[in-house]
Amino acid sequence: MHSRRDFLSAGAALALSGSVTDVMAQSKPPIRIGAIQPMTGFAADYGALYNAALTLAVNDINAGGGINGSKVELKVEDDQFNAQQSVLLFRKHVNDGVVCVLGPISGTSWENTAPIANAMRCPAINSNSLKPGISKRPYALRLHPPDDTMIPEGLAEFRKALPQVRRVVIAGDVQEASGAAGIEEYARAAARLGLEVVDRVSYQTRTTDYSPMAIKVRSANADALLVSSLGPTTLGFVKELETQRFDKPILVNALVWAGNAFINAVGTAGSRLYTLGFATSERNQGNPAHEQFDERYHAFAGETTRLSKPINICNTSLTYDSLMMVADILRQKKIDGNTEVSVAREAIKDGLAQMKDWRGVNAIRMRPSGDGHIQAHLLRAVSERKTWEYALPPAERINTPYLPS
């Protein structure tokens, strides 16, 4: 039987351990981590969305005593969704002594930054971009599954959800790298799944009049349309398709799932719209960790940002995971704020290289290409609630990974 003195001793020990952790965290210099986000300009919504996830992760790490007694200090730089700025800011972070850089978020910026991360020997983690083949081991890794797995997996579910679809048109932005890469992935996946591609329709980021493309799509008389382009471009295209009363299902790759603006603006043009993703704000979808994150994220982002409501949770949890992953590696490698920056960078690089699987909010499998894999699913736009929901119930979803060699 425990005496009252035992309880008091235990309580004192706990209080002491808590205060000791606090004192240690205060006495050691912070661990500096850099982030690159578009905080101003047309893509500022993306920055606000992902920055909230990063801040939430920093708060969680520091509330738990930091990393081996050092607090995390996050320095966010604004690249305005501009690849040249991303490169400059990446160099700035490296020269400022951060142990790793999270971002930049766009595929174009990531493609520009990944080689520089290797040249400057500073780890960089991307958790948003989609274009396949642009991560560069060992220093530049991406947690987000690229389109070479998302499109085949998602299109398989699209096929299952809409078995009447046999003939498709592929449309996309041929000028933008992620859009163009998505078009090719659609073509490969369609051939593999036995879908007949009856036509290809291309437009460009600069396009303002989508009516000729919409007419071409309609005249192809296909069962469905597969689209690959960034949110603002896709929005113009699907609005034109709605004007021309195109009433077939439209599948757009995850370029429209990410971000907050598209789903809030698509309106009735989204009534037959699908996308690809791995998380929604729905409950009981088989990932309790994400449900918990979703609740906390909405409360936090609702208070700290001016994002239009409802906030699209999309892949924000992956940004949260990226920082948690770095913190976990640093803890395991006994790195703190006193460790030399180059040593900390090498430790993170080695930790990432050794990582095969990661289980945080998301379960991520790391591929040899330096990209993460998370099973992609088909999501449908619910226009009236301005949100994405799973198109199929959990039991009917396809959970067979498609992992190209």
Added chain:
Amino acid sequence: MIQDHLFFAGINILLAWSVYIILLSGSLSFANGAFMAMGAYAAGVLTVKFGLPLIPALALAAAGTGITGAALAAPALRTRGVYLIMVTTGITFCVQVLLENLDYVGGVGGLGGMSGATLWHVYGLVALVGLGLWFLSRSHLQRMLDAIREDEQVASALGMNALYLKIVCFGAGAALAALAGGLFAHYMAFIRPEHFGVLVSVYVVLYAVFGGVNNLWGPMLGAVALTLLPELIRGLASWRPLVFGTVIVVLLLVRPDGLLPWRTLTLRARRP
């Protein structure tokens, strides 16, 4: 970050001078972004795919682009004023679309793997080109170019081959833009066609106009000021583009001939 700013300031000085050289003969080019792209891709292909060292690759890229620029100038310079602006803008669009559809250089995906450009390369070139322009500004050739710029018909009547000199200037400007592009590509490590859109050409002209086009120092000052200004006002966040634009508009209203409007006098003009 300071090294990056210095590097890009140097690149922009070269680009501003590439416009200045063309302006010397009274022409205006909105194609220098395209020439920059041609130099960037040509030098990138030569170093990445053919293994050439950086400096010979830059020299070959500049020579090729200069010849292409001169060849394009021959028909383009038959037009003047707003028509010439439209033709040169068209060249920029054409080059961008061509690069987007050329699989050999990566298409929209871009070209990567370049490296090796340093501040020494850029400022060595700035010093060389600056010295060349300084000698030019004190030479008889400058007087001939002044004459062609002020009145091409009178200059021709005096026996000057105005079209030839304009083509030479256009080709030299294209070659200089190509050198800047080659260095840019080997500093950035990765380039795509969208890096060289029409906006780049507009900015390059703006550097020259902002600083003043009557002497070689004006474009240099304009390029440095407009490269560093956005960084100095980075703290203004989303207000930055508005403040940047307002500064340009106000300064061009107050000083329509640019920050340094004086004309460089040639040696002959200085004699009593």
